[in-house]
Amino acid sequence: MRAAMAAAQVGYDIFEEDPTVNELQRRAAELFGMEETLFVPSGTMANLISVMCHCPERGAELIVGDQAHIHLCEQGGVAQIAGIHSRVVKNLPDGTFDLNEVESKIRHSSGTHCPRTSVICLENTQNFTGGRVPPLSFLQEARALADRYGLPIHMDGARLMNAAIALDVKASEILRLCDSVSVCLNKGLGSPIGCLIGGRKEFINQAIRVRRVLGGLMRQAGVLAAAGLISLSDMVERLRDDHRNTRKFAQGVQAFSSSICDIDINAVETNIIMFPVNDPRISAKEFCDKMAEVTEEEVTAMGCGVQVLLHHMYDCKVRAVWHLDVSEEDTDLALWKLQYVIEKVNQK
Ligand SMILES: *Cc1c(COP(=O)(O)O)cnc(C)c1O
Numbered sequence: 126m127r128a129a130m131a132a133a134q135v136g137y138d139i140f141e142e143d144p145t146v147n148e149l150q151r152r153a154a155e156l157f158g159m160e161e162t163l164f165v166p167s168g169t170m171a172n173l174i175s176v177m178c179h180c181p182e183r184g185a186e187l188i189v190g191d192q193a194h195i196h197l198c199e200q201g202g203v204a205q206i207a208g209i210h211s212r213v214v215k216n217l218p219d220g221t222f223d224l225n226e227v228e229s230k231i232r233h234s235s236g237t238h239c240p241r242t243s244v245i246c247l248e249n250t251q252n253f254t255g256g257r258v259p260p261l262s263f264l265q266e267a268r269a270l271a272d273r274y275g276l277p278i279h280m281d282g283a284r285l286m287n288a289a290i291a292l293d294v295k296a297s298e299i300l301r302l303c304d305s306v307s308v309c310l311n312k313g314l315g316s317p318i319g320c321l322i323g324g325r326k327e328f329i330n331q332a333i334r335v336r337r338v339l340g341g342l343m344r345q346a347g348v349l350a351a352a353g354l355i356s357l358s359d360m361v362e363r364l365r366d367d368h369r370n371t372r373k374f375a376q377g378v379q380a381f382s383s384s385i386c387d388i389d390i391n392a393v394e395t396n397i398i399m400f401p402v403n404d405p406r407i408s409a410k411e412f413c414d415k416m417a418e419v420t421e422e423e424v425t426a427m428g429c430g431v432q433v434l435l436h437h438m439y440d441c442k443v444r445a446v447w448h449l450d451v452s453e454e455d456t457d458l459a460l461w462k463l464q465y466v467i468e469k470v471n472q473k
Contacts, residue, residue, distance in 0.1 A: 126315065126352050135347035138164075145347030149354050150321070156357060157306060158297025159323035163332050164350055168283045169199045170341050171307030171320040172246075175279045176203050178324075178331045179244035179305070183208040186240035187279075188227055192216035192253040195246055195281055206339070210240045218392065220251030221259045224270050231274050245271055248281040249288045249299065253438075256284065256371075256397030256446075258291045261299065268302040277304035283320075287313055287395040290364045304328070313364055313396055314356035315449045319349050360449070367396040367447040370456040374398065374445065377460040383467045385412070386443070396447040403441050407470050413437040415466045416459075423465060431462040 136142035146164050153162040165171050172195050176187055187203060189196045191213045195203065203209040212230050214222045232239040247267060251257045271278050280303040282288070289296040300306050305324040310316035322332050336342055343349070375393040378386060378400070385404045392399075402409040412435075419430030436444040447456070 126317075126355050129351040129355055130348045133347040133351035135345035138344055138346050139342065143345060143347045143350070145354070146350040149350040149357070152354065152357055153308070153321045154323065156296055157300050157308070157321075157323040158295070159300060159306070160326045161329040162321045162323045163329050163336065164343075164346060164353065165320050165322060165336055165341050166318060166343065168194075168281075168307055168309045168320045169202065170336070170339055171309075171322045172199060172279075172281055173202045173206065174332050174335045174339065174341070175305045175307055175322055175324070176209060176244060176246070177207045177335050178328055179277050179279060180207065180209045182241065182243070184210060184240050185243040186210045186212050186232060187244045187246055188212050188214060188230055188242060189246040190214060190216035190222050190248065190251070192251065193246060193248050193281065194252055194283065195248070197253065209243075212240075212242065216251065216254055218254055218257075219259065220248070220254045220257030221263045224263075224266055227267075228270055231276070233274060242274070242276060244277050244279050246279045246281060247303070248283075250284045250291070250395050250397070252283070252397065253399070255392050255399035255444075256287065256395035257392065258288045258394045261292065261294070261302075264299065264302040278302070279304065280306040282306045283309040284313060284395065286361050287364050287368070290361065291368060291395050310353040310356040313367055313448050314360040316349070316352040316356045319353045319356075321353075363449070364396065366453070367449075367451070368394075370451065370453055371396050371398060371445075371447045373453070374447075374456050374460060378463065381464060381467060383471075385467055385470055386463075398445045399438070399442055400445075401441050402443050404470070406473055409441045409443050410437045412466070413443060415469070416462060427461075427465065431458045433459045433462050 133145045150162045214226045231242045310319040375388045378388045388400045402412045416433040424430045
C-alpha cells in the first residue's frame with residue numbers, strides 16, 4: 126500500500142484532474158451500484174455531507190437510531206454544524222429498529238409547528254449493537270416506508286463491506302435500497318485515510334460543494350486514493366478472515382463459561398464483539414486494563430507477554446474488533462490472555 130501511494134499518479138483534484146482519485150471514484154461507483162461517488166477524508170465528514178445534501182433546509186429533521194454513530198459519536202455535527210434536528214428511534218439488539226416507530230415519528234405536515242422529516246439514516250453494520258447486520262428484508266421494508274413518504278435513505282456504511290461479506294451479497298444489492306451511502310476505506314479495509322460517499326449524480330454534485338465548505342477538499346489526493354484502490358481490490362474478500370477470527374474468539378470465550386464475561390454467539394455476525402463484563406470482582410475498565418497490561422509474572426508463567434487492546438464502553442460493556450493486523454494466531458493469543466486474566470480474578 127505504501128509503495129502504491131508513493132507511485133501514484135496525481136493531479137489537481139479541484140478540477141477533477143487527479144487520475145487516481147477519478148479511478149477510485151469510478152471503481153467504487155461500480156462496486157456500490159451507484160451513479161457516482163466522492164472521495165472525502167473521513168466517515169464523520171461523509172455522513173455530515175450526505176445528511177446536509179438531504180436536508181437543505183435549516184431545522185430539517187432526520188430520523189436516526191439511538192445507537193447510531195451519527196447520533197452518538199460525531200459530536201452532534203448534524204445539529205452543531207448543519208442546523209438539523211434529530212428524531213431518535215430505538216435500535217433493537219439486532220441493529221434494526223421498529224419501522225412502526227419510525228412511521229409514527231415521520232413529520233410531514235405543512236403547518237408551522239414541526240420540523241419536517243427529510244431523511245432516514247440507517248447503519249450497516251451497526252457498530253454499537255456489536256457489528257450487527259440488519260437483514261435485507263428490513264432494508265426492503267425501510268425502503269417501502271421511505272417511498273410511501275417520499276423520503277431518502279442515507280446509509281452509514283462505514284463497514285458496509287463487512288455487511289456484504291456477512292450476507293454473502295454484492296454491496297450493490299444492499300445499496301440499491303439506499304439513496305446515499307458513506308463507506309470507510311480505513312478500518313477493516315486497511316487504508317490510512319479516506320471514505321467514499323455514493324449517490325446519484327446531482328447528489329454528488331451537491332456533495333462536492335458541501336465538502337468544500339467543511340474543509341474537506343483535497344488537492345493531490347491521489348496518494349490517498351491509491352491506498353483506497355487497494356482497499357477495494359484486495360481487502361474486501363479478506364474481511365472473511367476477520368469474521369472467522371471474531372467467531373473463533375467468541376466460541377473460545379463461551380467455552381470458558383466464566384461469569385466474568387459471556388458472549389452471545391448468535392449476536393456475533395461480523396468483526397465486532399460487544400460483551401458485558403459484569404462481575405463484582407472486576408469492572409469493565411479494570412478488565413480492559415488487565416488485558417492490556419503485561420506483568421513480569423505473566424511472562425514468567427507463560428513464557429511470553431500478550432497485550433490485548435480492548436475498548437471499554439459505557440454500560441459495563443467491552444468492545445473487541447478484528448481487522449487486517451489481527452491474525453488467527455493473535456486471536457489464539459488473545460484467548461489465552463483472557464483465560465489468564467479470568468484465572469487471576471478467580472484466585473482473588
Ligand atoms: C468509524 C465510523 C464512522 C466515522 O468514521 P471516521 O472516519 O472515524 O470519521 C461512521 N460510522 C460508523 C458506524 C463508524 O464505525
